[in-house]
Amino acid sequence: MTTTPEAPPTGSLMTTLPGRFYTDPEIFRQEQERVFESLWFCAVRCADLDKPGAFRTVQIGRESVLITRSRSGELRAFLNICRHRGARLCTRESGEVRRALQCPYHAWTYDLDGKLVAAPNLSKMPDVDRSAYGLVKVALREWLGYAWVCLADEPPSFEESVIGAAVERLGDAASIESYGTERLALGKRVTYDVRANWKLIVENFMECYHCATIHPELTDVLPEFTDGFAAQYYVGHGASFGEEVSGFTVDGSAGFGRLPEVAEEQDRRYYAITIKPAVFVNLVPDHVILHRMFPLAADRTVVECDWLYAPEVVASGVDLAKSVELFHRVNEQDFEACERTQPAMASRAYRAGGVLVPTEHHIGLFHAWLTERLA
Helix, strand or coil, rough: CCCCCCCEEEECCEECCCHHHHCCCHHHHHHHHHCCCCCCCEEEEECCCCCCCEEEEEEEECEEEEEECCCCCEEEECCCCCCCCCCCCCCEEEEEEEEEEEECCCCCCCEECCCCEEEEHHHHHHEEEEECCCCECCCCEEEECEEEEEECCCCCHHHHHHHHHHHHHHHCCCCHHHCCCCHHHEEEEEEEEECHHHHHHHHHHHHCCHHHCHHHHHHHCCCHHHHHCCHHHHCCCCCCCEEEEEEEECCCCCCCCCCCCCHHHCEEEEEEEECCCCCEEEEEEEEEEEECCCCCCCCCCEEEEEEECCCCHHHCCCCCHHHHHHHHHHHHHHHHHHHHHHHHHHHHCCCCCCEECCCHHHHHHHHHHHHHHCC
8 A cells, every 4th residue: 555755744845755656566556557547548649540440559557548530430449459368459559450450369350339240150159249249448538639538437527637637727728728739730749768757757847946957948938937936836827938039949939820719818928737647738829739648667658749730830841840849858858857866766865755845836736646546
């Protein structure tokens, strides 16, 4: 049984989780069960599955999940397990099938809605209920242009646990939906394999106490970050661009014009949102950057980062390099810091954990949320 941090907050400093929370395989197993397999998980960008038969497999907790587009054009999610003898149905990360999904072991075959439609000698077994032996369905919702899935038998309210995170951060759902993320086009995707616990990445994203130290390009664009206050520290607050900054680019040069529904008061501002357990959304006037984390081990996390722009910007073939490079550098700087921190989690010096300064106290709410999930 896991426990809460071992010492209460005192004065300016608040205690963190103990080091074992970042290294213990048993705690990671509990997180797989009670966090990743119990909550809504952002699995795949809907536009990546652009035609019937397109599929992608993702690892969520201990389960491989298959997301595919049906013949009617709707997204479906299933456990990636054949109902015959348990072989993995799709062994590739992504691909496309013409009409059906066939197990490579004994050729049990399922349509794109998950129903068992064929198997060797199946006609000689008239008592087999093809619906009862279909693929195991997984709950799926679409939001912000992504497919979110939940493995729980009774998923929590999507409106409260997912959309509610944006409301808690920005004050209302309209503030994020005005960016029209579901209508944007993918300009760039980078996948990072980070040798660090997923919580170190979350904690790093939530605070900016480190920004002046390791993010010179970011603080040039967002000068207020040099004071150590992260955008997420204030409800509804967006960090302002510097006076001489024209756009959210690596050198502060102009971007690509404000997205059509972004409000004037959101212009020249950066907003960051954490949607627990594993999604970061970054909003700037001309594009959206969305991170999805896939925790694979206590000390390994794959992060897939998408840069999304107005469709006409991507279609024009314009050079996105300066726009992408800013947050790509931020990612590399952050992940290097997390990898540098991970080994210390096993040190006797961190046995009881570390401390949070006042500008990081909101991370304590994340720790409290997690320990409650695991208790």
